[in-house]
Amino acid sequence: MAEGSVGTCPQVFVVDSQANYVTVHSGKKPRWARVGQRFLLLMVGLALFGLVVEGCFIYSLYKKTQEFSLCKSHPLCQNMSNSQTSGQQGGTMSQVGPKESNEIPTVRPHLEQVQQRPFAQLIGSNNPIGANNVVQWEHKVGDTITYNMGYENGQLLVEKDGYYYLYSKVTLNAVEECLLIEHMVMKNTSAYDKSIELMQSKSFRCRTPKPSTAKASDGEDLWNSFLAGIFHLRSGDKIFVMLKNIHKLLPGPAENLMGAFMIFPGNMQQ
DSSP states (O other), X not given: OXXXXXXXXXXXXXXXXXXXXXXXXXXXXXXXXHHHHHHHHHHHHHHHHHHHHHHHHHHHHHHXXXXXXXXXXXXXXXXXXXXXXXXXXXXXXXXXXXXXXXXXXXXXXXXXXXXXXOEEEEEEEEEEEOGGGBEEEXXXXXXXXXXXXXXXXXEEEEOSOEEEEEEEEEEEXXXXXXXXXXXXXXXXXXXXXXXXXXXXXXXXXEOXXXXXXXXXXXXXXXXXXXXXXXXXXXXXXXXXXXXXXXXXXOOSTTTOEEEEEEXXXXXXXX
């Protein structure tokens, strides 16, 4: 090449290996991120729906339990449940005992049965001495009462079968040195020809010595006897009180009592 000729300068490109590369994001999220977000939203929705359904079930169960508790305390539901239980135990093909009524039971018959139970209370008479040492009573004055029971000549008349609580209290004036006191509750029934002794109190009572500092005796040395018990009585039975040395009985309504009241109708042994 000649020295005077001018050659073309070659183009030189310089590459800077230290330059920073800036990544330009495309505006779309990766596919897996979008799928995960949708799945998470679905799971949250299902959880909320499950909570709503569970709340509905709990509320329904609470209402049913409340209705059952209210019904259980009502006598009508109790009678219906008892009849259903007895029917299930008896089976579907056979039946033991009398056929049950189809009528719906109510509370009124039970209350009426309780209200109609007989009872009586008699108080001491001012003339208590009767024939054969039978104590006489007042049955129409003061605190006396006879309901579904009768009275005749010192005897209570039983009108309905059942178990009765009987009681009797007497007060005597044992001023003698020693005295045998015998207090008895008796029953007359058509099944026997003679009286039946239900209760008895027997004691040998002697005069209580008075202390020297006590006031002069007023001629009284009182002694009480009380008898009570439960007995099965039938319609037509007669209950009365016998007292040996009945002339020692202290007259008066507060000193002497006799009474009876039914605690269970009918006969439990049937």
